[in-house]
Amino acid sequence: MTTDPQASVKKEKPQRPLAPLREADNRLVTAVITACWVTALAVVLVLTSTGALPREQRWWTWTCVTGVAMGLFGLWYVPVLQRTRARTAARRSRERGAAEADAQASDSGYESLDKGSKTVSSTDTPGRSTRS
Numbered sequence: 001m002t003t004d005p006q007a008s009v010k011k012e013k014p015q016r017p018l019a020p021l022r023e024a025d026n027r028l029v030t031a032v033i034t035a036c037w038v039t040a041l042a043v044v045l046v047l048t049s050t051g052a053l054p055r056e057q058r059w060w061t062w063t064c065v066t067g068v069a070m071g072l073f074g075l076w077y078v079p080v081l082q083r084t085r086a087r088t089a090a091r092r093s094r095e096r097g098a099a100e101a102d103a104q105a106s107d108s109g110y111e112s113l114d115k116g117s118k119t120v121s122s123t124d125t126p127g128r129s130t131r132s
Helices: 026-050 059-105
Strands: none
Touching: 026 059
């Protein structure tokens, strides 16, 4: 009787289905991160005023100020970015719908070979030759 020594290793675990993707509220995420930077700035300022933060470590203050500034910029920019993306998606959807409507309207089977080229072939210009 031959047994497969790898039989117990080959057993696969049943895979759970993947959870559906969720959209996060980007403004909330940005606001929470900005609030964390504000808190860090407050802590650093208290440590600096009490003398607990050595002089060579005071660059942390500017790190926190930069974090707060970037967070405030993010709070302004995230909605702008989302609106722009939504407008672009809507425009592309309309263009795709128009292209599909054009494709359905032309059921004759004729496809123009003109792809927007502005070149003129020698057959379109009688009396002129393309040869020198």
